[in-house]
Amino acid sequence: MKTLTLSKEGSVFIVTMINGASANTFTADVLDEHITICDEIEKSTDNGAVILTSNDPKFWTNGINLEWLMAQGGDYIPKFKDHIDKMLLRWARLRFPTIACLNGHAFGGGAILSCCFDFRFMRSDRGFFCFPEVDVNIPFTDVMHEIIDCLPNKQALWDLALTGRRIGGQEAEKLNVVSASYPEEELNKKTLEFAQVLASKNRATYSSIKKGLKRQLYSL
Numbered sequence: 001m002k003t004l005t006l007s008k009e010g011s012v013f014i015v016t017m018i019n020g021a022s023a024n025t026f027t028a029d030v031l032d033e034h035i036t037i038c039d040e041i042e043k044s045t046d047n048g049a050v051i052l053t054s055n056d057p058k059f060w061t062n063g064i065n066l067e068w069l070m071a072q073g074g075d076y077i078p079k080f081k082d083h084i085d086k087m088l089l090r091w092a093r094l095r096f097p098t099i100a101c102l103n104g105h106a107f108g109g110g111a112i113l114s115c116c117f118d119f120r121f122m123r124s125d126r127g128f129f130c131f132p133e134v135d136v137n138i139p140f141t142d143v144m145h146e147i148i149d150c151l152p153n154k155q156a157l158w159d160l161a162l163t164g165r166r167i168g169g170q171e172a173e174k175l176n177v178v179s180a181s182y183p184e185e186e187l188n189k190k191t192l193e194f195a196q197v198l199a200s201k202n203r204a205t206y207s208s209i210k211k212g213l214k215r216q217l218y219s220l
Contacts, residue, residue, distance in 0.1 A: 001019070001029075002018070002033070003017060003018060003019040003024070003029075003030050003033055004016065004017060004018065004030075004033045004034065004037055005018055006037055006040065006041070009192060010196060010199070011046065011047060011048040011049065011196070011199035011200075012048060012049050012050070012051060012192060012195040012196060012199055013041050013044075013048060013049070013050045013051070013096070014050075014051045014053065014192075015037055015041075015050065015051065015052045015053070016053050016054065016055050017052070017053070017054040017055070017056070017060070017061055018054075018055050018056075020054060020055065020056025020058065020059050020104075022065065023056075023058075023059040023061065023062035023105070024054055024056065024059050024060065024061035024062065024110070025061065025062050025063060025064060025065035025066075025068075025109075026061070026063060026064050026065055026084060026087075026109055027065050027068045027069075028080065028083060030065075031083050031084060031086070031087040034087045034090065034091065035086065035087055035090050038090045038091060038094055041094070041096065042094065042095060042096070046203070047199055047200065047201065047202060047203045048096055048097075048199045048203065049096060049097040049098070049099065049195040049196070049198040049199040050094065050096045050097070050098045050099070050195075051098075051099050051100075051101050051191055051192065051195050052091075052098070052099075052100050052101065052113075052117065053100075053101035053103055053188070053191070054101075054103055054104055056103075056104055057103065057104060057126075057184070058104045058105065058126075058127075059104040059105050059110075060100075060101075060102045060103060060104040060105060060106045060110055060114070060127070061105075061106065061107075061109070061110035061113060062105060062107045062108060062109075062110050063107055063108030063109020063110040063111070063112065063113070064080075064084070064108060064109045064138075081141050084109065084141075085141055085143035085144070088112065088113060088116055088143060088144065088147055089116075089143060089147075089217060089220065091113065091116040091117065092116035092147055092150070092214060092217050093211075093214070093217060093218065095203065095207040096203065096206075096207070097118055097119075097195070097198035097199065097201060097206055097210075098116070098117040098118045098119070099117055099118065099119045099120070099121060099191055099194060099195050099198070100113070100114040100116075100117035100119070100120045100121070101121050101187065101188065101191040102114060102120060102121065102122040102123060102127060102129065102169070102178065103123050103127070103184070103187055103188070104123070104126070104127045105127050105128050105129075105130075106122075106127070106128075106129050106130070107128070107129075107130045107132060107166075108130070108131070108132055108133065108136075108138075111129050111130055111131050111148075112131070112140075112144050112147055112148055114129070115147050115148045115150050115151055116147055116150075118198075118210065119179045119194070119198075120172075120177070120178040120179055121178060121179060121180050121181070121182065121187060121190060121191045121194070122169035122172050122173070122178040122180075122181045122182075122187075123169050123181065123182065123183070123184055123187050124168070124169040124170050124173070124181035124182055124183055124187075125169070125183050125184060126168075126169075126184065127168065127169060128166040128167065128168055129160075129166065129167050129168075129169075129172050129177060129178070130160070130164065130165070130166035130167070131148070131160050131161050131164060132164045132166075133161070133164070134161070134162060134163065134164045135164040140161075142220070143217075143220055146216050146217055146220060147217065148161065149216070150214060150217075151176075151177060152176050153175050153176040153177065156175040156176065156177055160177070169181035169182075179194075180194075
């Protein structure tokens, strides 16, 4: 089942998660879709920017589909961890400006995925950002630790990762976990406007600076 769509608004690629019925959670097939769509975007040689959003008003993504994963058996879990690490790195290293448009809950692997992006815009009036790993006994992988370390506010990262506390858009903005938060009716417009500004940057220069800022992710 297809769980992502790709469209374009001018120079901005818009990737939309369309499996809200399953909270846009990750299975092996979904991870492969993410990787494939990143590959497709990078075929472009032009300047541009990329937004990852959801068409569901409740969920951006809740990360790993735990019910599906448990059904695969315990021996599969290490392989799946490697698979999700590969997907996260693919987004984090994408040679374009990237923005996560958090129009719904970003929990667990979803919150981690958002940290792959250069910027995060979040809905201010609904939805939570949360690292629940400490409460569900799922430690971060080494790759995940490096990715969440991209958050600029290290004190907030420490607090959120070790307590599992969930925060809304307004608090996330105050803590610099997201760049900005907006009401639902403004979020998509504001995200696209900012993406259009980034799309005007020279892609090679932007990507070089981005690689320097995220250099720890290129040694993995």
